[in-house]
Amino acid sequence: MSATATITPAIVEALYEQALCLAEEARLVFDDERDGRDSRLALRATPAEADRRVVLGTEALRTTTRMMHALAWLLNHRAYFAGEMSEFQLRRFGRLPPPQPESDPADLLLLDTRARDVVDRSRRFYARVARLDSAWRAHFAMQPAAVHRLRERLGAAFG
Template sequence: MAVSAPSLTLHESLVDSLYAEALVLADEARGWFDRTRHEASASAFDDLPAGVERDPDSLFHWAGRHDPSLRIALSCESLRLSTRLMHIIAWLLTQRAIHAGELPAGSAGSATNRLGESPDCDLALLAQLPTAAQDLIEASLRLHERVRQIEEAQLTPVAPVPTPVHIMLDQLANRL
């Protein structure tokens, strides 16, 4: 007799999908920042570590690479990106724990299990960062907004929709 896998609810499937997306985005961000860190430590392309290829969207090609304030802005935005992704992943893991029965269903609304705020970006500075960094930051902002909307919908009480039978019973009650 074959044992079938339990069917997932729409919410569980959505959480799993968003979790996978967040992990991929975190891996892409880590990969880009690691690669650019290796490139920044090399004094010239010839000094790149073995296996690291020239990247047209690297810090070497970035117009702001010699501006200390832009390099600091890039560092700050990378920290904001990491923080945003940590908030998203933590919230999604909490949802998975609730669905697995590891946490009570009511714990989703507790302050400690809520989605953390997305750190604000300086949009004027964002436009001056390397394109790859901009893409990663914007993707994390979109993902955070989607997860925030799901959390908001989850925590918003749903007003009961009266059925035709209840409407008729209310009308009869008002006539008496």
């Protein structure tokens, strides 16, 4: 029998702290990347620099969106554990959106190593939260085998 994920307030709080730190680090890294370039040079940017700027903007948006989705999921679970949200509300409204599309590896090579590292860590973090969400939701799914065993026990008891 497989064990379902038990999500505890301590796990949610630890993940929430990690998410806040990673989101702040992503903001700093992408702001440094954007601000590190002289805005006057943007008008005379080479095609390669223009491509890099597009990739930078795209990855900044993807990373920020990924982290905000994870933070929203964690905030919903915090509200549930604080008694501000029912289990039904959490199951109905606390879904984790699907992950962002994968980036082209060649595009990522246009970014510096700090930015690539933040993108990669945000993906891994999101995957961790997605695994928790999936396991937590599987706990509520109808398990036909369990229903059949219950019917068999009821049939044996009353049959």
